[in-house]
Amino acid sequence: NAKSNQDFDNDTANKYEERLSGLEQQFESSSRQVSLGGRLQIDFNGFNGAYNADNGGDFGAELFPRRARLSVDGERTDLEYKMILEFAEDTIEILLLRFEYVGFDDGPVIKFGKIREDISLDALTSSKHMALIERASVANTMSPYFRWGVSANQYFPTTGLRYAFGIYKNDAFGANGKDTDGALALAASGRLTWNLALDHEQLFHAGGWSSYREFGDEQLNGAFARAEIREPNVRLVDYSAGGQLVRLDYLSQHGFEAAWQNGPLLIQGEYAERRISTSDTSSELNRATYAGYYIQASYMLTGEHKFYSTSSARFNQPKGVANAWEIAVRASSMDATSDLQGTRAQSYTLGVSYYIDEDTKIMVNGIRSSVSGPGTLALVNTNTEGNAITARFHYDF
Amino acid sequence: NAKSNQDFDNDTANKYEERLSGLEQQFESSSRQVSLGGRLQIDFNGFNGAYNADNGGDFGAELFPRRARLSVDGERTDLEYKMILEFAEDTIEILLLRFEYVGFDDGPVIKFGKIREDISLDALTSSKHMALIERASVANTMSPYFRWGVSANQYFPTTGLRYAFGIYKNDAFGANGKDTDGALALAASGRLTWNLALDHEQLFHAGGWSSYREFGDEQLNGAFARAEIREPNVRLVDYSAGGQLVRLDYLSQHGFEAAWQNGPLLIQGEYAERRISTSDTSSELNRATYAGYYIQASYMLTGEHKFYSTSSARFNQPKGVANAWEIAVRASSMDATSDLQGTRAQSYTLGVSYYIDEDTKIMVNGIRSSVSGPGTLALVNTNTEGNAITARFHYDF
């Protein structure tokens, strides 16, 4: 009896073993193949004054999908891939198409495809992790975000140093990725950062970055930034306001960034400038320089700590955050003026966020901006001040 | 021996237990994250006469993807999300981007995002559940289908009453979602229905709805409806035919609906009218009213009963339907005439559907429409009658 019982056990066990292993393998292979995710942000923007100057500064508003993204990602051996598709109401864009080779032990991570150019702490902070609804004007002015190219980056834990460097096709800011011969217009961008973690509570971050971008005689876009709301009717930072657009041979830009985290408090700031080289070297805008900065403080009222990613040298939301409150404030300026044209905007933003869970967040921001510079009258007439209230429902899946 | 056997069992059991639980959890979490689905409808439209008046009324035809949709949906706690992307041959649209909060016990369901405006029984019936290939002209005239906004709805089982009410951005019918100040042009829509289920076989449904829509001085689209085929070369219901398009301050519309289900038989009808307020109040079209109606009967030859969804107050196909036949007939009218311009179309549709299974269906319809009104000559010359045959292969996954 014990014998037959044993046999029964072994037979059963073997069969179960087979089925279990089969399922585990199937599941493993199905999971590894493709993972599907997404990001949905529904925003409200209400604004007046300068932001709605083409309607006499009256109250204007928009309700819109700020980001509607689907992503697929996965990995095989040492190669990871990710594609993000961004949908607007009736358009689509390949936002990111990244391959990442992680097979060099103690060596750099290599990325290629349509990847994020690694410049500006604020521009690098994911839209999931931002403490305010929109980024600072200087980050939106300087960052080309996602471009076709190849990059390398590496973090050295012993020193806290990290570098990132890449070569890209420059189809940002009005360039179309072609030089005057029909060859590639290129950009080269690099960033070097350092961090020092004093204890569980405190962390310093400092860095600098630089970017050189061929323009192939294309026209530099007039609006550098919208002044920290997404859907104003007038974009407030515009180098061409009251004057002319110019064609460029190239532009160069560089910036500095620093941050200090102390428990739930994070203070960060950046300064950056752009210099343009016009195709017509006799243009009065040749060698014009445009500079901007911001300083921002955020505080988790419920005590959580933001998470510093050493591999990316940027701050993410607290791990496992749920039922949490955050407040944030930013003072920001971007100057797109030259002698006879252009505007600068000074913006102040105050925001509060409620994290329902790691993937769900509600945000409300108030913004006040003022416009000045030679192009002011042309751009906003006498509506030199603008106020806005913005709100977001954020959902990741 | 028995002892060691027992040990062996327990060890094995524990290990299996662990692996099984692991798989169950993995599967559960992977299923909950994102569910991917889709709808594919390939249609043929053949037509002549009025439908092809710009080709002298000869036989015209089209073969096309009527609906090609991918959807992702899921839920976390009390919040459900769904996004539907609609692809045409070379365009894409976010058809729906819905968040649904279902956490109020005995309270309303709250929806927000790009959601279906809850008006008109025919317009609310999913394209999966329609007994005929296209909806009635009056439903296509009146319904804005999916719009950005927020709504609440609730069903009261004791009384059979259900209400739905929402506020939306009005970018339908030619409006662009903006008022003349650049603020939101809004729409407010509500529907109140009542149902009485007499027994397993019989159910009465009755309701009314109303919608008010700001236009912000934008132009009302000329074609109200195509007259119940999708790809005619001429759209037969057009208020501007033989006259002018007008800009609106707002429009208002309301309708009544009723249905009687008796086993496999469903008879339903609607009446609705639209009144427009032109921006130029001296326009002869100011206060023009356009009205339409339809009556439709469908019968499941194989005896199944359509399913009445009390939570949505509409009829779905029979649950678990497979290898089933249905016939349907509809008489329909939509009048877009005013004193000096516009057309009305009277349409008769006869259809047969074969349900292969719950997700796969073949449909064939015949349609005969006639056009009249002051704008007839301008729109269709002397081709006042049109005949069409349409066919569909429907597949959900």
Place this chain on the structure above:
Amino acid sequence: NAKSNQDFDNDTANKYEERLSGLEQQFESSSRQVSLGGRLQIDFNGFNGAYNADNGGDFGAELFPRRARLSVDGERTDLEYKMILEFAEDTIEILLLRFEYVGFDDGPVIKFGKIREDISLDALTSSKHMALIERASVANTMSPYFRWGVSANQYFPTTGLRYAFGIYKNDAFGANGKDTDGALALAASGRLTWNLALDHEQLFHAGGWSSYREFGDEQLNGAFARAEIREPNVRLVDYSAGGQLVRLDYLSQHGFEAAWQNGPLLIQGEYAERRISTSDTSSELNRATYAGYYIQASYMLTGEHKFYSTSSARFNQPKGVANAWEIAVRASSMDATSDLQGTRAQSYTLGVSYYIDEDTKIMVNGIRSSVSGPGTLALVNTNTEGNAITARFHYDF
């Protein structure tokens, strides 16, 4: 004790049985519903001379996503479906939307939807399985690739014969799918092939195809082919160069194909011609005939054999290929000249591919093309020769 042990076993076994079956069913049903996949190809094209004649023949270049596709597929009973969406940087297209009925035992496979027209061995070879980065000019000239329609195909193992025949909406080559009455402009295409497998090592393939295409008085596109790179600034095979575009009543085309596989070696060739019937029968281009051919050899240096799919009558990459090298060479010509206009291009391509695994491949090609014919000066001025280097990173998931 033995008894209770047995009870314990049976109880446990039953519970496990239940959970295992549940998981297996869930997994089966979730897998069967929708399978998600994709193809990502990032290409570099560098070229000069004729390819960049509008920039004086200087070196030009492009870096771009050659194919970025997402696909969903699945099956229910005997009906399989597949949809492929193709994304460019900011556009989308339903590339394929195929239903395939496989329920006729010993009968044909029926396909409908937007499906691949079954003509030309090179055009039918999947972009995953090509030995060179781009197809021969004659294949790109002749194949409409994916069109809306219905087709049947069947392979007869005893004879090695296979036929495919289909009727499609012709919206290729400049036609818009409509005839002059607004009805469908149709195409009818068929292919007949035969294969003989001598042993494990050797296989002969031969076939012919024909296609008739209504044009509905639309204009035939000028550029027939680009001459075997994807993103030149000038497309080298153009029947209208130095002359006029013409409207067509219809066109007809037919071709012959042959291949010989001997172990790792595959030699294949095709010849095809197109004859056009202009709407204006007095046009000097009426009855013009354009012909092209290629011969191509590929060799797996690491010894693998390509896989001949008898059901599709085409060659796929070796099964399970990994860590493998292939070289390939092609001579190709496409003649789009008539008496007074048009160009012909002669192209030579040499390529090497490294298969990392079945789904990942790196390819590098060198191409040299020369242009001649009456339209040469108009098309490329004196830059009658062009050189190119192309590279691809291919990834399927």
